[in-house]
Amino acid sequence: MRRSARWLSLGIIFFAICILGAASPLFAQTAVEHFSLNGDWQFRQTSGDAHAGTNDWHAATVPGVVQTDLLANHLIPHPFYRDDEAKLQWIGLAGWEYQRTFTLTPQQLQQKHADLVFHGLDTFAKVFVNDQQVLAADNMFRTWRVDVRAKLHAGSNTIRLEFSSPLLAVLQQVKLEKYPLPDAGGSPFDRPFGVSTSNYVRKAPYNYGWDWGPRFVTEGIWRPVEIEFWDAARIDSVYVRQLDVSAASANLSVETDIVATAPEHVRVDLDQGPWSPSKNGTESDVAKPAKVKGLRQTVWLHAGANHIVFLLNLDHPALWYPAGYGAQNMYRFQVAVRDGKHVLDRQEVHTGLRSLQLQRKHDPWGVSFTFVVNGIPIFAKGANVIPLDSFPTRVTDAQIVRVLQSARDANMNMIRVWGGGYYETNRFYELADQMGLMVWQEFMFGGAIYPYNADFLDNVRHEAQDQVRMLRNHPSIVLWCGNNESETSWFSWGDRLKFKANLPPDLRDDVWGGYMHLFSGILPQVVARYSPGTPYWPSSPSNDFTSAPGNDQYGDAHYWAVWHGRAPFSSFEQQYPRFMTEYGFQSFPSMATIDSFTEPEDRTLLSKVMLAHQKNTEGNQLIKIYMDREFPQPKDFPSFVYVSQVLQAEGIKLGAEHLRRNRPHVMGSLYWQLNDCWPVASWSSMDYYGRWKALQYYARRFYQDVLVSPHVRDGKIEVAVVSDRMQPLHGTVRLQLMDFSGKVLLQKDVPVAMQPLSVAQVWASTQAEFLQSQDPSLVFLHTELLVPGENDGQPVSTNNLYFLPFKDLHLPLATPQTKWVTIDGQPALQLTSSALARDVDVDPGTLDAQPSDNFFDLLPGQPVTIRFQTTASVRALQQNVHVMSLADAFSAEKIKLSEGEKKISGS
Numbered sequence: 001m002r003r004s005a006r007w008l009s010l011g012i013i014f015f016a017i018c019i020l021g022a023a024s025p026l027f028a029q030t031a032v033e034h035f036s037l038n039g040d041w042q043f044r045q046t047s048g049d050a051h052a053g054t055n056d057w058h059a060a061t062v063p064g065v066v067q068t069d070l071l072a073n074h075l076i077p078h079p080f081y082r083d084d085e086a087k088l089q090w091i092g093l094a095g096w097e098y099q100r101t102f103t104l105t106p107q108q109l110q111q112k113h114a115d116l117v118f119h120g121l122d123t124f125a126k127v128f129v130n131d132q133q134v135l136a137a138d139n140m141f142r143t144w145r146v147d148v149r150a151k152l153h154a155g156s157n158t159i160r161l162e163f164s165s166p167l168l169a170v171l172q173q174v175k176l177e178k179y180p181l182p183d184a185g186g187s188p189f190d191r192p193f194g195v196s197t198s199n200y201v202r203k204a205p206y207n208y209g210w211d212w213g214p215r216f217v218t219e220g221i222w223r224p225v226e227i228e229f230w231d232a233a234r235i236d237s238v239y240v241r242q243l244d245v246s247a248a249s250a251n252l253s254v255e256t257d258i259v260a261t262a263p264e265h266v267r268v269d270l271d272q273g274p275w276s277p278s279k280n281g282t283e284s285d286v287a288k289p290a291k292v293k294g295l296r297q298t299v300w301l302h303a304g305a306n307h308i309v310f311l312l313n314l315d316h317p318a319l320w321y322p323a324g325y326g327a328q329n330m331y332r333f334q335v336a337v338r339d340g341k342h343v344l345d346r347q348e349v350h351t352g353l354r355s356l357q358l359q360r361k362h363d364p365w366g367v368s369f370t371f372v373v374n375g376i377p378i379f380a381k382g383a384n385v386i387p388l389d390s391f392p393t394r395v396t397d398a399q400i401v402r403v404l405q406s407a408r409d410a411n412m413n414m415i416r417v418w419g420g421g422y423y424e425t426n427r428f429y430e431l432a433d434q435m436g437l438m439v440w441q442e443f444m445f446g447g448a449i450y451p452y453n454a455d456f457l458d459n460v461r462h463e464a465q466d467q468v469r470m471l472r473n474h475p476s477i478v479l480w481c482g483n484n485e486s487e488t489s490w491f492s493w494g495d496r497l498k499f500k501a502n503l504p505p506d507l508r509d510d511v512w513g514g515y516m517h518l519f520s521g522i523l524p525q526v527v528a529r530y531s532p533g534t535p536y537w538p539s540s541p542s543n544d545f546t547s548a549p550g551n552d553q554y555g556d557a558h559y560w561a562v563w564h565g566r567a568p569f570s571s572f573e574q575q576y577p578r579f580m581t582e583y584g585f586q587s588f589p590s591m592a593t594i595d596s597f598t599e600p601e602d603r604t605l606l607s608k609v610m611l612a613h614q615k616n617t618e619g620n621q622l623i624k625i626y627m628d629r630e631f632p633q634p635k636d637f638p639s640f641v642y643v644s645q646v647l648q649a650e651g652i653k654l655g656a657e658h659l660r661r662n663r664p665h666v667m668g669s670l671y672w673q674l675n676d677c678w679p680v681a682s683w684s685s686m687d688y689y690g691r692w693k694a695l696q697y698y699a700r701r702f703y704q705d706v707l708v709s710p711h712v713r714d715g716k717i718e719v720a721v722v723s724d725r726m727q728p729l730h731g732t733v734r735l736q737l738m739d740f741s742g743k744v745l746l747q748k749d750v751p752v753a754m755q756p757l758s759v760a761q762v763w764a765s766t767q768a769e770f771l772q773s774q775d776p777s778l779v780f781l782h783t784e785l786l787v788p789g790e791n792d793g794q795p796v797s798t799n800n801l802y803f804l805p806f807k808d809l810h811l812p813l814a815t816p817q818t819k820w821v822t823i824d825g826q827p828a829l830q831l832t833s834s835a836l837a838r839d840v841d842v843d844p845g846t847l848d849a850q851p852s853d854n855f856f857d858l859l860p861g862q863p864v865t866i867r868f869q870t871t872a873s874v875r876a877l878q879q880n881v882h883v884m885s886l887a888d889a890f891s892a893e894k895i896k897l898s899e900g901e902k903k904i905s906g907s
Contacts, residue, residue, distance in 0.1 A: 032345045033108065033229040037159065038062050041100040041221075043069050046162065048094030051075070057099075063393045065122060065220035066096050066163075079390070080597050080678050083612035085214045089189050092167055092207075092217025099160040106154045111229040112261050114149040116159075120223025123203045124164040130157055139202040140222070141423060141444060141463045143470075148227070163219040166207075167193070170200040179507065182489075182499050183208075184420065184447035187215050199448035202459055205420040206387055206446070211616040212673070212682035216390050233260045233301060235347040237469050238335050242533050245355045247374070250317040252353075254310040256335045258345075260301035267338045270295040270310050274318060275332035275350050277434060308335075319374050320352025320475045323413045323436030324705055324724060326374070328352060330433065330475075352433060352475030358535035363664075366553025367546075369578035370667040371414075371438065371478055377757065379660065379724055380438065380668035381703040382407065382414035383685065384582060387421040390677045397427060402690045403675050404431050410685075410696055411703035414438040416581060416670050419484035419540075420446025423467045432476035439476045440581070440670070442540065443467075443523055445483035449490065449499075452514020457522060464526040472531035479535045480527045482519035485558065487539035488549040490515065520545070540581045556668070558582035562651065563622065568629070572655030573713065576665055583655055584672035586616065586623055587648035587695070588641040589687035592846045593679045596689070603637050614681045623647070623681070630805045632890045639889035645694035646839045646886060648683075649855060652695055656702045657709045660722045663759050671699075694839065694855035701797075708733055708785040710801040717770055717801070719763040719783055721752055729754040731787035731796075733762050737770070739779050740812050740836040742860025746770075752785070767803065776803035777810045780836070782859070800857050806838075806886065813887050816840055816858055820878060821865070827874040829866045829881065833858045837885035840864075845880040847872050858885070 041062050045054040053075055060069040070076045070091065077084045108114070116127070116134065121144060127135040129151040137144050174180050174195050183196040187209035190196045198208040209215030228234065236257040244251040254270055272295070299308060318329035334348040357372040371378045388395045388403060407415055415432070417424060419442030432439050443464060450456070471477060489496050490512070500508055524536040538544060543555035550557065557577030561567035563585050572583065588594065594603060594610075602609035605620050614620050623644050627634075630647060634640040652671050659669040676688040685695035701707075706729060707722040723729045730753050737746040750763045771779070780802050784795035802809065814837040819830045829842065837858040842851045849870030858864055868877060 031231060031343055032234050033111070035102075035104075035108070035227040035229060037100070037102060037225045037227065041098050043096055043098045046095040046097045048165065049090045051090065054094075060098060062098070062100075062221045062225060063120070063223050065218040065222055065391055065393055066091055066094075067216055067218060068391050068393060069220070079214070079216060082597060082599070082602065082609045085216070085612060086189075089215065089217075092215075092219070093165050095165060096163045096219050097160065098163070098221060099158060101156050101158050103156055104152060104154055108229050109149070109152060109154055111231045112149070113147055113228070113230050113234075114152055115145050115228040115230070116148045116225075117228055118144040118221065118223070118225050120221070121161075122163075122218055122220050122222040123166050123201060124169045126162045128158075128160045128162075131160070139459050139463055140204060141202060141467060142459075143466045161221065166201050166203055166217055166219065167197060170197050171195070174200055179499070179503055181449040181451065181511070182495050183449075184485075185211070189215050199450050200456075202444075202463060204387070204392075204422040204444065205448070206390075206677065209615065210386075210420060211619075212386070212680060212684070213615060213677050214390055214680075218391065220393075222393050230345065231261065232264060232339060233258055233266060233337050233344045235335060235337060235345045236305070238333060238347050238349045238473075239469070239530075240331075240333055240349065240351045240473055242353060242355075245317065245319070245353050245374075247319065248316065250312075250314040250353045252312045252314065254312060254333055254335070256308040256310075256347075258301060258306045258308060258337060260303055260306060262303050264301050264339070266299060266301055266344065268297045268299055268308050269336045269338065271332075271334045271336075272312070273332055275330045277330075277350075277430070314353075317353045320354045320433070321376075321436060322373055322378055322438050323408060324411070325376055325378065325413075325436075325726065328434055328436045349473045350430070350433075351473040354475055356478055356533060356535070358479060358537070365576070365665050366551075366578065367555075368664070368667065369554075369556060370664070373438075373478070376726070377664065377667070378413065378438070379663050379757075380414040380440075380579070380670065381660075381724075382412040382416070382437070382670050383674035383699070384416045384418050384670055384672045385674050386418055387677045388675060389688075392422055399690070400425075400428050400431060403686070404428070404435055404437060406686055406690070406692065406696060407437060407674060408435045410700040411705065412437065412699070414440060414478075414668070414670065415674065416440040416540075417442060418446070418673075419444055419481065423471070426470070426474075429471060429474040429476055433474055437476055438478045439474070440479050440481060440540075441471070441477050442481040442484055445486055445519075447483075447485040447489055449486065449496070449511060449515065450518060452511070452517060457514075457518060460518065461522050461526065464523055465530060468526055468530045472534070477531075477534060479537055480523070480531070481537045481540050482523050483539050485540065486515070486519070487542050488558070491548040492550070552577050554578065556581040559655075560584075562655075566622070566625065569626075569651040569654050572651070573658045573711070575655075575658070576662060578666065579668035580655075580659055580666065581668065581670050582672045583652070584683040585626070585648045585651045586619055586681060586683050587644040587693055588623075588681045589676070589679055589684075589689075589693070590645075590691050590843065591638050591641055592843075593687045593689055593691060594641065595846075597679050605637065605640065610681070613679065616682075619681060626651075630807060632807050634889045635891045642841060642884070643886070643889050644681075646855065648685075649694035649698040652685075653698050653702050654711075656699070657707065657711065660702070660707060661709055661711075661720045661759055663722065663757075671695075692850065692854065694841075697853065697855045701799075704797060706785060706787075706797055708783045708797045708799050710781055710783050710799055712767060712801070712803070715767050717765050717767050717781070718761055719750075720759055720761045721754060721785060722759050723754050724757060726756050728756060729787065731785055734784040734786060734795075735763065736782040736784075737774065737779055738782050738836075738859075740810070740814075740860075741834075742836070742862075745774060745779065771803070775810075777808055779803070811836065811838065811887050813892065814858075814885055815888070816883055816885060818883055820874070823865070823867065826867060827877055828868070829877075829883075830863055831858055831866065831883065832863045833860055833885075835860055837887070839886045841884050842866050843882045843884070844868070844870070844872075844877070845882065847876060847880045849877060849881075 041060040043060040121137040123140045125137045183199040186196040241253040336346040337344040359370040527536045541549040556579040733750045735748040785797040812835040814835040852867040
């Protein structure tokens with residue numbers, strides 16, 4: 001729905017100040033010409049261990065990195081195949097050279113400036129234009145701009161880059177340090193060097209390996225490169241500062257940075273209106289706004305940097321809301337600089353108007369940690385996002401859409417862009433804007449202690465300025481966070497405690513002082529200057545230095561006693577943080593994904609290849625330890641893979657529902673993690689290829705806007721209803737004690753009347769009183785939330801409670817019956833069962849076919865119809881889709897059978 005707005009008042013002022021600049025997005029058809037140098041290049045190896053053919057020139061693609069160019073030229077095996085990761089470590093230890101030629105016209109060189117702009121260089125690179133060095137880069141996250149007009153000529157020109165190994169670039173420096181600063185944990189591949197170096201380099205930390213990702217130390221031109229030809233002036237950035245936004249009005253300051261060659265009078269025009277993207281990300285024809293007339297200034301530009309401001313007041317703006325709370329309305333703002341009738345430059349930005357606050361106020365439990373958007377306290381529901389690929393230049397628009405749409409489809413309203421990867425592209429945040437996904441955005445510091453010398457800190461300052469200025473118009477970004485786990489590591493990690501104990505006291509103070517200068521000085525200052533409406537948080541987890549991280553009364557929390565500490569899943573229900581930013585449990589990806597990187601002989605739990613695709617120490621064994629607590633021994637490896645996903649989903653469900661039931665004490669649940677960067681056993685809920693694990697389907701249920709949540713605490717059964725709706729909720733919770741054949745042994749209807757954004761405990765009983773003489777191994781509690789007039793009379797939320805671990809239940813060997821039907825011209829699968837079938841898995845195998853639901857309990861006599869999001873034919877679906885339930889994962893003699901099942905099986 002589109003709404004027009006009228007102008008109440010318009011104030012326009014101008015002032016010019018000099019500021020530091022950063023590269024702006026690309027716009028064509030102005031006097032500034034953007035001459036792309038993307039595309040076909042050549043590359044070769046220049047140092048390091050020689051490998052067949054790598055010293056010769058080969059075709060390269062920019063943007064790209066060395067590994068992807070080697071792979072495209074068939075010079076290396078696929079990095080993800082089997083255990084070939086170890087065979088490719090030489091690449092990051094080598095030097096590489098890239099070159100290309102390009103042709104310029106005399107007309108282009110009539111411009112006064114020719115700025116060579118690299119939007120990303122990875123990482124240590126010397127740049128030569130026509131064999132003259134013009135730049136030395138040392139930060140993967142910065143934009144590099146240098147005027148090369150004097151180095152160019154009409155006709156053919158050359159550009160060449162020499163990349164040095166990021167590993168070797170700082171190795172000797174680190175080795176000479178008496179007390180090398182600890183990194184995020186190191187990698188087995190660091191052992192030959194004796195030290196880790198990743199924290200001394202401004203480069204994506206995950207490149208050096210993580211406990212879910214491989215070690216591929218990349219080099220290359222990883223983001224676009226261009227030459228900007230311009231004459232009198234160019235626009236460096238446009239920022240829509242939201243001074244005061246409400247449903248009644250929006251007071252805005254549209255601020256434009258302009259770089260001028262010489263003093264000159266120009267006219268600056270501002271056009272504004274609503275904006276809606278089309279499917280390809282450009283403005284749709286139906287959403288083109290009418291131009292607002294009269295927003296112009298005639299100004300005097302000084303040579304160098306100028307700052308131009310338009311003050312606007314917009315009456316009754318169409319606001320941007322997080323998913324589930326309203327529409328994601330967006331506005332466009334276009335600024336043009338004109339010299340008479342000639343347009344010197346033009347730039348357009350899109351943003352959503354919303355008020356934003358990280359509310360931290362004293363309450364009965366300490367100090368709150370609540371995101372308030374447009375006056376609404378939002379319970380953050382979501383997951384952590386890691387890089388989408390080990391090689392970021394391979395990430396396609398379709399991959400970004402798939403990951404973010406999966407988050408949205410699972411009823412998430414927030415993602416955390418974790419600080420050990422890289423700053424995502426504008427396209428990533430545009431999609432988050434459009435989907436209403438709030439972004440907890442971290443600076444790229446991941447779990448390490450960092451240098452604090454002047455050169456390093458100055459480099460970081462420029463990086464932060466570049467990134468904040470590039471991303472600040474995105475309404476989805478609701479917080480900038482200094483780092484991931486660096487603060488908590490200083491106070492509690494074993495290697496840090498040992499490191500601090502060995503440091504002289506004055507040096508220990510210097511290291512901590514350097515940390516404070518970076519994360520409580522430089523970074524918050526950059527955010528306050530360039531994105532003043534966005535909250536800043538020093539670390540995750542953190543209590544903002546009121547105490548050591550981990551105090552449930554303040555700040556955000558990471559909880560890892562489940563998994564790393566081997567605590568039972570029930571420990572999740574003993575945690576009451578103000579905001580849970582990390583908690584998780586591992587599982588394996590689907591067999592189709594495992595098949596993609598293994599051979600048949602590799603498909604065992606402890607094979608060399610499976611261990612190479614498990615980066616957490618003892619990870620596979622930990623999955624088995626937890627599985628043995630809940631389940632019998634699966635009958636084969638595919639069954640183990642399937643049960644691992646059910647185990648993960650059940651554990652995180654317990655934690656997520658507990659957090660939601662404790663609103664407003666707790667106001668955030670972000671589980672670790674949403675996605676993978678390669679095919680691996682990890683904490684993700686969807687694997688590298690975008691296949692949903694059981695947890696992703698579970699998340700769609702436990703994150704829905706209203707949730708009925710039964711649980712057992714201290715021998716007492718409690719049923720709660722959680723509502724994230726903005727309206728009161730009136731309905732009925734139906735409680736049914738059922739046996740596994742579907743017989744209802746007891747039914748109770750409980751009326752529900754709830755205020756908006758609230759939690760209600762609607763019913764409670766001791767387990768002994770409720771079950772009476774019923775055997776807990778033969779029954780379960782089925783709960784439904786019914787709301788009149790909704791969902792065609794079907795429950796809006798259902799949930800089952802089992803009173804014993806699966807291995808102690810006497811479940812029947814239920815086999816779901818399948819029938820293929822056609823609905824609206826599309827194939828669908830109808831499932832029925834005569835007995836309870838738990839965690840039914842509708843597995844499409846290698847087909848790109850996502851079921852509409854999966855890993856659900858199929859109740860006796862209650863058919864479920866599954867549709868598929870796919871282009872596959874009916875025949876392909878029928879041949880590839882496999883259905884199983886939890887009981888199918890175990891041999892009959894390994895599970896407890898009911899008396900009737902014993903008779904059937906002859907036991």
